[in-house]
Amino acid sequence: MTVKQSQFLHPAALALIALLLQGCGSVPPQDKSAGTSTTQSTFKNQTSETNVQLPPSQFHPQFAEADEALRQLDWMTASTVLALLDEEALTRNDRDYRDYLLARIDYVRGDQVQASTRLKALDRPEVALGIAYRSYNFQRHLLSLQRAYLDSARLGVRIMEIAPAKDLPGLKRSLWHDLQRSPESEIAQARSSAADPTWLGWLELANIANDNxxxxxxxxxxxxxxxxxHPAASPLPGGLEYMLEPAVTPQQVALVLPLSGRLAPAGKAIRDGYLAHYFTARNKGDAPTEIKVIDSDLYGSATEAYTVAVQQGAQLVVGPLSKASVAELAKQTNRVVPTIALNRIDQPVATSATALVQLSLAPADEARQLARLAFGDGGRRALVLRPAGRWGDEMESALDEQWRALGGTTTQVISYTGKDDYSSSVKSGLGIEASEQRRRKLRDMLAINLEFTPRRRADLDTVFMLSRTPEEARAIKPLLAFHYAGALPVYASSSAYGARDDSRNQDLNGTTIVELPWLLGSNPALQQSLVGANSDYYTRLNALGADAYLLQSRLVQLQAGPDALIRGDTGLLTMNSQLQIVRELPPARFDGDRLKSL
Incomplete structure (x- = not known):
């Protein structure tokens, strides 16, 4: 039954609007149950202040200089400073701290194995607390980069027992992030063998966090x-604290999508994914009473479609889809109901009475994650292959920002315009032309024919292949082997994968990508309900629709701001200060013509 306009601002709707008006990162409601049981002493005291200062040393100036150099990613200066230390004058603490700094040097240089070896050697009872604290935190950083998320979380539990109070919120946030990145099968296995009650509590919480x-x-x-x-109890991590409050559910939601124009196939795919999730939730008694689907193509503007949705009783709007429509709606200062837009814009959003949350499949999220993946695998010096044009510009910019922040360097960026210059672009990026030119000069100088095999440039250990389509990727990847770079690890965005098994993917063998959990097997029952609904090309948009409903059902959780963390079918979802949903995707690699999770 459609809610009439006079009923629109009933108390539940007002409460929902008020919740979304609260500042992101506001103080969550207090936990009323923690601390009331006699088993309180089961968990180690997390509130006492711990001294994690470094032990005194006569070499403090040199250590400080090396530390600062490493903060600037200048491992050569740090190495020189440490090499000049008087070995005989070093105390045991000095040697331990030097080994910690040497591990950081190994890391900056890309020798992850040696860095881990040094850090493990520092896991001894006699190591000074200040040194151990720094070593453990750095070891966690390495474990996370190496995708050993459960090990990183387990070490995080140990660190929280010795951490000063000011560090606990950040540790708690990163520990929870590691658990949410961990596969459910690993969580289940760890639960079955966990003996420590603190660790078991974290695992049990992770086990229930993704329920409806x-x-x-x-x-x-x-x-x-x-x-x-429990250290996770107050407040609960990831915004779960807000889920303790009484449910505030909109009685009517308007799904505003293009269903008859140029974007109709995309709009219908999103609609199908959204409704599949909605009906699944409704069957479990966890859904609003009515969804009204509105074809935005029938109206002259996004603002008009939004206004009609509100006039027909919507207390929440999901949509619009196109960037232009989201940008138009973002300029409005009279948005009276919350909105989950299905695209992301660069422009600031006008201040209004309600929130405009932006959920999209933004490729820039993937580019940043590719940088983290490659760096975690030991890559430091990259060749970037990208298409010319705006899309390539945005991908390169996002990748470069993250890559440089981590400590990577970009040796060369090659931009191609089409398939006619794929080979020449790869050849140029790998320095093959320069090698051939040296051969010609030598031949001309000696006036004889020379046996010659071109060599690629030696200052590369990583290739970022930012191809926009599977066809581009399948054409470019074999060229790397042809031009003597077949051994270099190659990283690509999800656009390299056509969302289905294809024998032509053999050409991508060994390529690492990031991909939607949806396409790596998440939510199989929901996917099965959509079989035959649309072509493979729009499968990712089914996942976007499914996550639009998920976000709608967890909207209150977003009050946690940057702490909010929701596991979706398009990735692990967080929110930035512009109310844009940022996705973290799991990695996968082509094995022959099949894509397999890592």
Whole structure:
């Protein structure tokens, strides 16, 4: 039954709007159950201040200089400073701290194995607390980069026991992030063998965190009763604290999508994914009473379609889809109901009475993650192959920003315009032309024919192949082997994969990409309900629609701001200060013609 306009601003709707008006990162409601049980002492005291200062040393100036150099990613200066230390005058603490700094030097240089070896050697009871604290935190950083997320989380539990109070919120946030990155199968296996109650509590919380909103409102209080005083209990991580509050559900939601014009196939794919998730939730008693689907193509503007949705009783709008429509709606200062837009814009959003959350499949998120993947695998010096044009510009910019922040260098960027210059672009980027030119000069100088094999440039250890389509990627990847670079690791965005098995993907063998969990097997029951609904090309948009509903059901959780963390079918979802949803995708690699999760 359609809600009439006079009923639109009923108390539940007002409460929903008020919740979204609260500043992101506001103080969550207090945990009323923690600390009431006699088992409080089960968990180590997290509130006492710990001294993690470095032990005194006569070499403090030299250590400080090396540390600062490493903060600037200048491993050569740091190495020189440490090499000049008087070995005989070093105390045991000095040697331990030097080894910690040497591990950081190994890391900056790309020798992850040696860095890990040094850090493991520092895991001894006699190591000074200040040195151990720094070593453990750096080891966690390495484990996370190497995608050993569960090991990183387990070490995080140890670190929280010795961390000063000011560091606990950040540690808690990163520990929870590691758990949410961990596969459910690994969580289950760890739960079955966990003996430490603190660690078990984290695992149990991770196990229930991705249940539907209705289940969470009963499961979370039950967890709090079972684990009173747990370091995760107050506040609960990832914005889960907000899920403890009584449910505030919009009675009508308008799904505003293009369903009859040029973008109709995309709009219908999103609609199908959204409704599939909605009906699944409704069957479990966890859904608003009515969804109204509105074809935005029938209206002259995004603002008009939004206004009609509100006039027909919508208390939440999901859409519009195109960037132009989202930009238009973002300029409006009279948005009276919250909106989950299905694209991301660069322009600032006008201040209004309600939130405009932006959910999209932004490729720039993938470019940043490719940089982290390659750096975690030991890459430091990269060749970037990218298409000419705006899309390539944006991908390169996002990649370069993250790559340089981590400490990587870009040896060369090659931009190609089409298939006619794929080979010449790869050849140029690998320095083959320069090698052939040297051969010609030598031949002309000696006036004889020479046996010659061209050599690629030696200052590369990584290739970023930012191809826009599977056809581009399948054409370019074999050229790397042809031009003597077949051994270099290659990283590509999800656009290299056509969303289905294809024998032609053999040409991408060994390529690492990031891909939607949806295409790596998440939510199989929901996917099965959509079989035959649309072509493979729009499968990713099914996932976007499914996550639009997921976000709608967890909207209250976003009050946690940057702490909010939701596992979706398009990735692990967080939110930035512009209310844009940022995705973190799991990695996968082509094995023959099949894509397999890493």
């Amino acid at each position: 909103a209705t289940t969470l409102r009963t499961a979370l209080p039950r967890w709090q009763i079972n684990y009173p005083g």
